[in-house]
Amino acid sequence: MINIEWRKDTLVLLDQTKLPTEITYVHCTDWRQVAEAIKMLRVRGAPAIGVAASYGLILAAMEAGRLEVPFSEQLTSLYEFSETLKETRPTAINLAWAVDRVISLVKEHVESMSSMSEVVELIRKEAIIIHEEDVSLNRRMAEAGATLFEGQKNIRILTHCNAGALATGGLGTALGVVRKLHENGQLERVYADETRPLLQGARLTAFELHEDGIPVTLETDNMAAYAMQHGLIDAVIVGADRITTKGDVANKIGTYGVAVLAKFHNIPFYVAAPYSTFDFTLENGTDIPIEMRDDYEVTSLHGVQTAPNGIDVLNPAFDVTPHELVTAIITEEGVLKPDYEESIDKLRQIVEAK
Missing domain, CATH: 3.40.50.10470 (Translation initiation factor eif-2b; domain 2)
Known part of the structure; x- marks a missing residue:
């Protein structure tokens, strides 16, 4: 049973509020849907929240890139979106850890980038790494x-x-x-x-x-x-x-x-x-x-x-x-x-x- 999966431009989450009687998936195409899924416990568990949030930042960067403003202002919007995402569950530190890790990476490389499409690709790669790391560290634990x-x-x-x-x-x-x-x-x-x-x-x-x-x-x-x-x-x-x-x-x-x-x-x-x-x-x-x-x-x-x-x-x-x-x-x-x-x-x- 798949819990979290990134499919093209969509984050697919198993809706845990419907278990055990119903297996339903939430298809998130907007970072706000990811935030709502985290807040409403559709996805839950500290590590899973961190993984979901990192994928949610891909959607946030995609939205920021559609804004008809300069690149610098698109980045500002991305950073604002990320702060809103972090606030959905204040106790689980993995959420803030994942968001901060991704945003720190963006800020580290932003001088070498000129478009949000490059930012989107950077975040996508990092989100996949975070997900793969979670799979590996679970085995090691x-x-x-x-x-x-x-x-x-x-x-x-x-x-x-x-x-x-x-x-x-x-x-x-x-x-x-x-x-x-x-x-x-x-x-x-x-x-x-x-x-x-x-x-x-x-x-x-x-x-x-x-x-x-x-x-x-x-x-x-x-x-x-x-x-x-x-x-x-x-x-x-x-x-x-x-x-x-x-x-x-x-x-x-x-x-x-x-x-x-x-x-x-x-x-x-x-x-x-x-x-x-x-x-x-x-x-x-x-x-x-x-x-x-x-x-x-x-x-x-x-x-x-x-x-x-x-x-x-x-x-x-x-x-x-x-x-x-x-x-x-x-x-x-x-x-x-x-x-x-x-x-x-x-x-x-x-x-x-x-």
Whole structure:
């Protein structure tokens, strides 16, 4: 099943809001459609958002090139479009990372270019590279994560939200590790939290694992404690939307609670995320901007009202898990362990040296 694909002058996205009952694709021919798809979670998952945004910038550059103004003003419009695209999901750092990477490349080469058609081609090549890199680093993360379970069999993993193929351009982050364990014959079962209020665990994680023939059991979020208490869980693996230099992790709402439960039950809590998810401008998780979403996501379920009219609603899309609760962070460059300030800094040095 294709999640993200660039076809000629169109970005084709699997509409994840329709899963698991309907497989529908969104065809984006305007960068605003890409922004809307990101905002409305038609495409979601930090790595996938970054890939989609990079392709969206091709459309933004094409539109800027159609403006009947000088080249310099077309570039200004492109930069303005890119800022609007970045604002669609403030917590997932991969979005800003991808946009900034592409725009920085344009600014680096702009002196040697004289038309937007050249800019479009430059962005197209870079977007493809970003997509291909995501596929590759997913495989490397999967292999790195599997080293944490050497010699173990019949492993039972709990995961929260969706950090699988639907959330990336490749195998997935957390579910990439799961797939590797399944391939190795080490995995017994995955327990998937349904992940309220938007049910990404039920609609997406359970869907893709079930489709791939990987044993999966769906549970509501408030059943995680029961599963741990009754010895059903050997490890937790989740993805991330932003990681600070101290190792504090922003991920889908409910992740922090799972981490607290894992700590109490002496269960390792692992985070799988690529280098692009690390925010080297932030030290503490308290400084991570948390997206607040619309009330209707909590007061209704698939169009059916489930709460009183006019009720006050708290609906943060993410929470932050302090680094003290994180056993290890799985990256494409290997597994990071405490002290995270030191290991994350070493990761940065390795990547920047390449």
